[in-house]
Amino acid sequence: MFTVEIIQKNASTESKDELIKNCQQFLHKYEGISPGKVLSDFNDFDYLTNNVLSIILDEKIKISDIESGCHNLRWVVYRLDGFGPQEDVLQDSDEVLTLSTNWILPSADLHCLWENLIYENEIKQNLLKFAETTLLFSANKIDQNIISSNRMVLLHGPPGTGKTSLCRAFAHKVAARLRDRYTNAQLIEINSHSLFSKWFSESGKLVTKMFAHIRDVSEDVNSLVFVLIDEVESLAHARTQALSGTEPSDSIRVVNAVLTQIDQMCKYNNVFILTTSNMTEAIDLAFVNRADIKQFIALPSAHAIYQVYYTCLQELLRVGIISPRDVILPHTALLLVETHPNTDSAVLLEISHLSVGLSGRTLRKIPFLAQALFLNKNKSSLREFLEAMRLAVLKHIEDTNSIESK
Template sequence: MEDAAGDLKQALPNVCDGIQIHVEVHQKSSSVAKKEDIRMSVLKLLNRHNIVFGDYKWTEFDDPFLNNNVQSVAIVDTELKLKERQPIDLSTSSLSLHIFHLNEEGPTSENLEEENEDITAAHHWVLPAGPPGTGKTSLCKALAQKLTIRLSYRYRYGQLIEINSHSLFSKWFSESGKLVTKMFQKIQELVDDRDALVFVLIDEVESLTAARSAFKAGTEPSDAIRVVNAVLTQIDQIKRYPNVVILTTSNITEKIDMAFVDRTDIKQYIGPPSTAAIFRIYLSCLEELMKCQIIYPRQQLLTLRELEMIGFIENNVSRLSLVLKEISRKSEGLGGRVLRKLPFLAHALYIQSPSVTMTTFLQALSLAVDKQFEEKKNLADCV
């Protein structure tokens, strides 16, 4: 096996080595194996497959120990390391292994009492806790997942508090600011645990931080102004702690109070998914459908990186992947939620059998994309 790997490296003169590679190892929830034993088995796996072409994921293993204890082994974030699209030699790279369990209990609710009424003010996850999605909120959750895994040597677990912005507006005048303070007091209790990395996610943050300049001056400040003041005060208090990260999303940034904007360290615009992102979304959906044998028999699909490595040349191995790339290209402009639903719609609208070949399914997916744009145009014409 080592000789074969050496021959492969000689055949690829531009192999990249000597860089740091992150390997995320998802330990099965039922596994009680020691992390060091898993680490040794994963290193043996990587030693047998030491030339990779970018990000790669194993979900099936020849090693019985890995099959029994590991859900997946993934080489991740290689695009952040490489400016050029060359293969990677793992044997000469610095490997950082991150072994983790996923919490499968789901979120709990954080309730606040007001006038004999329970208000669900936030949802609370123990991280890491499941697969991320594709929208702004899901990207924030994915970032929380990633940092929890990467910083597991420093923090034993992560906590994610997703604040329900709309619930914090009380039907009782002047009570909303008090509810915000109560919510952050609960968050403070989590932050006091130095073994936890705490993420506070405020979705649609403009609901809590509306620009105060938009309100007319009066003898008493409006409830909305009280809420903004309370949010700013509470954020100033908890951001001093090293184990807390505040994440927010907004669709109407011009409505946010400038005092809040000035407090943000990183502002990132998230546009519609690119062709490459759409390709990955579709690819993950197709993998799931093959796993469930809705698409059968299983077909090998190349990643975009692998297609680039062969110069997008069409052959028996690349043909279906190139078809998927073209479908991804014409899907540009669709949002993440729609893209996730399209494989389901393709099956529901154009496939009349419980099992279908990949070729037929891709034809149906292409038709579903066309139909989606047609419906968007019809709706626009009606406005």
């Protein structure tokens, strides 16, 4: 089953059936459809221009299914919440603590984030399969004492590899695809550092209070709830260090509180717990064992970097900062790129190899730095921009080495 998402404009009053019918007509005539594509320019199709923000095609969709109107397609229609993140605060003694940051899903802030996160392996697809299986087992009332699942994910790896963004994007994507099943959804991103009160003895109580709020929200069976704990090692620090005297005893109470609260959340079939860590060796083993999926997120390879740079260049070509609109081959044609040296695509692949070792966060900055530091005009040719990107990569590597050598 493949999904086509239709994001309806908030001002539109059209019915779901009408939107699907018109999107089908548009896609049957549209040229250049590809899996994972986000369509937002509907040319002269006024109905879609007036009512649809964008159409998102499944990353595994078969073009033949769209052309034939195959019943393997699932059409999802939803609107985006535009209010952005809201803070949940608590007055603690003489200071205000931000316990969590909350999004109503699907959120305009997270729109297309999933599509712009690039990984070479099946990480994203496996997460979606995890969500589908979890909900399938819940719907069929599988006995948790026989087949257990905590509905918990742990993403770990070096900083800047997109772990937090992937958690947010996953929550947004699942909430969007299940819009017909759950009338509302939200992402609760716990502020781990705020839960460590300056009064050590209060930290465990703050954790309990935070999860009590989450349980209250989860009581509504029509709500889908995602709980994100970023840098989870700060809340679930290995208790062996505390027992050896290198950590305050209050950290043991915090870890015990976190584990207890997570165990209590298992009875809610509408809750997913998403966690990230840069230092898995610092996480309590009991917490790690509770995660159903423990996925390592590595620094991107040269081919993944090529795809990141490709999407950046396409955006610059779209707005005209790179002009004229020269052709650069997508990552799906890398084999062709490798056999055709001296082309712009081959230059981009060379820059991608040069960029191996940089984080995804850094890669997205390289085009900006290229424009800011090495180009003194508002429009450049593709080859000029590529040479500026090469210089930006070399400068970043030099600057990083300079800092690390001190």
